[in-house]
Amino acid sequence: MSKAKENKKPKRWVGTSLRRKEDDRLIRGHGKFVDDNRLGEMLFLKMVSSPYGHAKILKVDVSEAEKLPGVVCTLTGTEVASLMQPFMEIGPEPGAKIVDYPMAVNRARYQGEPVAAVIAKSQAIAEDAAELVHVEYEMLDAVVTGEDAIQDKVILHESSGTNLVWRGLYEWGEVDKAFKEAAYVVNIDRLHFHRFTAAPLENNAILAHWEPDGRLHFWCNNSFPTFAIQFLAPALGLRLEQIHVKTEDIGGSFGVKITHYPQMAVCALASRKAGGRPVKWTETRTGNLTASGHCNERTYRNTRVALDKNGVIQAIESRQIDDCGAYTRYEPLGAVIWSQVVPGVYRVKNLRIDFAQVVSNKCPCAPIRGYSRLQHLWFMERVLDICSYELGIAADEMRLQNYIKPEEFPYTTPNGCVYDSGNYPKMLEIAKELVGWDRWVKKQQEAKKEGRMIGIGIGTTLDSGTNNFGQSRIINPYAPFSGNSEAANIKVDLDGNIVVSLGSTPQGQGHETTTAQVVADELNIHPDMVSVRTGFDTEWNTYTGHSGTYASQFAVTGLSAVHGAAQKLKKEMKKLAAYALQAKEEDLEFGVGNMGPELRVKGTDKSINYWGLANLVNVNNAGLPNEIAELTLNCRYIYRPPFQIPDLKRKYGNLTLTYAAQLHIAVVEIDPEMYTPKILDYAAVDDCGTVVNPMIVEGQVRGATAHGIGAALMEACVYDSVGNMLTSTFSDYTPITAVNMPKVHYGHIESPSPFSFNGAKGMGEGGGAALHAISAALQNALFEYGITIDDSFTTGNTLYDALVGKKVMQRANNVKVERGVA
Amino acid sequence: MYPSPFRYHRARSLKEAASLLSELGEGSKALAGGQSLIPLMKLRLVSLSDLVDLNFIPGVSAIEQKDNQIHIGALARHADLEKSQTTAPIPIIHDCASGIADVQIRSRGTIGGSLAEADPSGDWPCVLLTLPVELRCVGPKGERTVPISKFFVDAYTSVMEHDELLSGIIVKLPPPHSGGAYLAFKRSPPVYPTASAAVQLTLEGDVCKDVGIALGCVGLTTIKAVQAEQQLRGKSIDQKSITRAAEAAMAEADPQTDMRGSIDYKRTLVRALVKRATEVAVRRARGEKVEVSHYYA
C-alpha cells in the first residue's frame, strides 16, 4: 500500500491493513532477541545429551571437564535432583506418578535428553568441556510407537509402572442406536497422524541470573511464561514474586516454546552454582529438533462410521492412542483439548471415542500450532473423505450434506461447545471459484485418459480460540484452573504519551499494531501516537495467570483487555478534562489538535491536550478537588470470557469461545515416474470473524498454509526402532521453503462472532487446513487405484510403496463397508 | 555450535598451502568455501589442528576460455559458474551451479572444494564425469593432471594426497550438436539431492555419436553409467533407446536406504531422471534453448 494512502485517515483503523509497527525494527535488524543479551560476568551453558533413546545411566564423570581452564562448574542429573523438587504433573494417576526432572537421573528416556551440563566462560570452552564429560550408558530396549507403548512390554517410568498417562471414554448421544439404524457402516482399521515440529527461526534461548539475594531473573523466549513460572516456582522452592521473567522479540514459537521451562530450571541452578553469575543457554538446531518439542502423534484404531442413505454421518466410534513422548509436561491436556472440535464442521451427534495417552522413547510433545484439535480434525476429514468414496458420493457433495448449516449458528455440539458463527458452504463456494474447480475437474478427466493422476481435495477445518481452562478438569477434577483471562494496562505518561502494556508474548502476530489500531479508534488519534510495550515482563508489564501468546486468542482476549482498559482511561480523561475546561463531560470529544491528542469542547476551540491532563494528575496537582484526586490515568483491565466449569461426568460444556474456520482446496498431481506429489493449484479461504488487520490475517493464513503443506509432504520426526531420531538436522528434517510453496489464492469471508466485543475470532493456528486438503487431494487421485490415504505424511517414496510395491495404504487391508445394516 | 580449537593459516599461493599441509600433517586441512568443512567442524564430526585458508590466494578463481578449452580456477564459486557467460556453450554447467543449495551456499562454496570433497551426493562430480575434464593438482613435489575418470576413489576420497591441492578444472568444449542436462530430485533446495542424473551427448542426425551419463547419490561414489551409455552410443535416439538407457541406469545404481528414500524408490527416481535429462540433452543438442530446474518435494 502506498504511503499516501496509508496516511489518509480512515474512518476506523480497525479493519485496515495498517503496516506493522514492529517491522521497522525487525527488518533493520534492530530487534532484540534473547541471544542478543550480554551481561557482565556472563557464563555459557552447554547441555550434554543422551545419544540413546533409552538407556540406564551407569556413571557420569565430570572431573575431566571441570579441569579444563575456563570451566566454572558442571551439573549432573543426580545433582539437579538433589537441588529441586520434580515438576508438577497436570494430570491424575497413573501419569501423575511420573517423576519429571529437567535432567535425566539414572535413566535417559529420549535421544537428546540432557544428562549433564557444563558452564564455562565462553561458548567455545563450554563445547570443548562437554566432550570431556564421560557418561557410561547401558542401552535398554526402546518403545517408539503408541501402539507398542500401550502394551507395556517396555516401561519408561518405573515410578508409574505403566506407559499409560491417561485414558478416558468420551461418549455423547446414542451411538449404539445410530449404528443399529444406519444404512451403511464404514470400518477403518487404522489411521495415523505423524510427528512433526514447528522449527521456528529462533531456537530456544535462556539467560538466567539467580542473584545472591534470592531473586531469579530470566530473559527468555518462552511463549507462555505464566505457565512456566507456575511450574518453576514450586520446583525451585521460590515464591512467584522472587521470579522475574522477561521476554523481548521472539523469532517464532508456534507453541514449541511453551515447554522449555525444564531448561530454564537448569540454567537457574547453574547460575546459582556459579556463584550468582548470569548463565546463557542458546539451543542448537539439532537440540531444537531432537529435544524441544514435537506435535502429538496419534493413531486411530477400529474406527466405525454409521451413515444414512444420503451419506449423512450418524455416528462415529474409534479407539485412539496419543503418543506424547517421554515426559508429560503440558500433557495430558491434549487428551481433552481435541474435544473443543468434536464433530469438526459436521452435524454428527453421536460419538464414542476411547482416548488413551501414552509415553514413548521420543522427544516430549509441545502444544504445537493446531494442538490436539489438528489431529482430531484431520481424523474427521479422513473419515468424511473415506466414507464419501466408499459410498460413491462426490467429496464436495458429501461435505455439503454434512456441514453444520449457516442458519444453525450459534451451534451447540454434542459435548456442549458453542460454535459462534460461520458459513461453510459459502467458503466452499468461494474456494471453488478461486481455484477454478470446474476447470480442474475437466482437466482431471482429460489427464486421466493419459494415465496422469490428478486429485482435487477439500479440507474444512476449525481454529478454536480462547479456550476454557476448565476443560482440564475433565482430565483431572482437582486441576486448579478454569476460564481464561488477559490483562492490559494503558496510561497517559507524564509527557502525555499513550503507553499500552500487554501480558502477551507476540512472535510475529503483530500485537503492537493491532493494539494501536484499537486504541487509536477509541481515542480518535493516529496509531503512531500509541506506544505498545509487548513482551511479557513480570516486573514491568501487567499479566494474569493465563497471559501469553498461544491457542489463537489475542484478537479476543488481548484486544478485549486493551479495549476495556481504554474505556476505563477514557472515563478518567473525560472527568479530568471536564474539570480542567469547566465543561460538561457529555460536551467533550476526543481528537487531535494543534497541540497533539486532546479533549475539546465540541464546537469550540476550548481544549486540553494529553500532556495537560497528565500534568494535572502527576506534577501539577496542588489543590485538586477530592472527586478527581483518585484519578490516575493509569488503567488496568482484565478481560474474562464468560465460561463455566464443564459437567465433568458427561464431559460436557463450552470449551472455547470462538471458532474461526478455514477451507482449503488443493490440486495435486502425482508424478507418474517419480511418484512425487506436486501441488498444481491451491486456494485458502479464511473466516475469522471481523478482521482487525487484513494484512496480518492474510500473513497468518499464508504462514499456516506453508506449515501445513510442509507437514503434509516434507516434515516428519522419524525414529528408528531403538529411538534414534533420523531427522535431527535440516538436511533430513526439511522444513518447507519458498521454492516448495505453490501460489496460494487467498480469500476470506467475515462471520462476526457474537461473543467478542469486536466480532473477531482468534486465528493463527489455522487448523492444519493444508494437511487435510492435501490428504483429500491424494485420496481423490488414488481411490481408483485401491488406495486409502491413512497417514498424514506422504512422500514420493510412500506413494511408490503404495502404487508399485502395494505395501502401504492398501484399501483392501484397511477399509470395509457393511451395507444395509438397518 | 563451535568447532574444537584449531590454528589458522592464510596461504599466499597454492604451492605454499601445499607445503603447509605437508608440514602440518594429517591434522591439517585446506579451507575453500567452507560449506562442507565448516558444518562438519561445527558438528564436531571433524576436529583439526590446523586450517590452511585458500581464499586469499590471488588468481585461482578465474573462468576463461583458452582455445577449445574452458579453464576454471578451483576456487571459482558456484555462483560465479551460475552467472558465467564463458560456460554458456555447456548448459549442463549452469544446470548444476544454479541448483546447488541456496544463495548463501552458492556464494561461498567452490567447484574445487566440491570435487576434493568427493561427496557421492555432490553435484559437480556427477556433472563433470559426463564431460571431457582434466583436473590440475599441485603438491609440494610439483603438478600433475588427472583425468576426471581416475579422480574419485571412494566415498569422500579422491586420488589426491593429503598435501595436494586442486588448482584448476579444464573442460574441453564439446563438438557441435552436443547438449547436456542435469536433473535431480531434492526434498528442498538447501539439501543434497535424493538422486541425480547428468547426461551429455553429441548427435549426428538422429544418431547418438557419443554420450556420458553419470548418477549422483546412488552409490559410494558418483556412478558412471556405462551400460546406460551403451544403450545410446552409436544408436538412433528415440523413445525406445532412451527408455532402455534409463532402465540400464536404474540397474547400475547402487543406492542405500536412508532418510531420503528406499533402494527401490531411488532406483525409480534414477530411471525417471535419466530419461528426462536425456530428452532435454537431445533437444539442446538440436539447438533448442531449454530451461530446466530440479524437482522438489
Ligand SMILES: Cc1cc2nc3c(=O)[nH]c(=O)nc-3n(C[C@H](O)[C@H](O)[C@H](O)COP(=O)(O)OP(=O)(O)OC[C@H]3O[C@@H](n4cnc5c(N)ncnc54)[C@H](O)[C@@H]3O)c2cc1C
Ligand atoms: C546446507 C548445505 C547444502 C548443500 N547442498 C549441496 C547440494 O545440494 N549439492 C552440492 O553439490 N553441494 C551442496 N553443498 C556443499 C557445497 O556445495 C560445498 O560448497 C562443497 O561441497 C564444498 O566446497 P567448499 O568450497 O565449500 O569446500 P570446503 O568446505 O572449504 O572444503 C571441503 C573439503 O575439500 C578440501 N578442499 C577444498 N578446496 C580444495 C582444493 N582446492 N584442493 C584440495 N582440497 C580442497 C577441504 O580441505 C575439505 O576437506 C551443501 C552445503 C551445505 C552447507
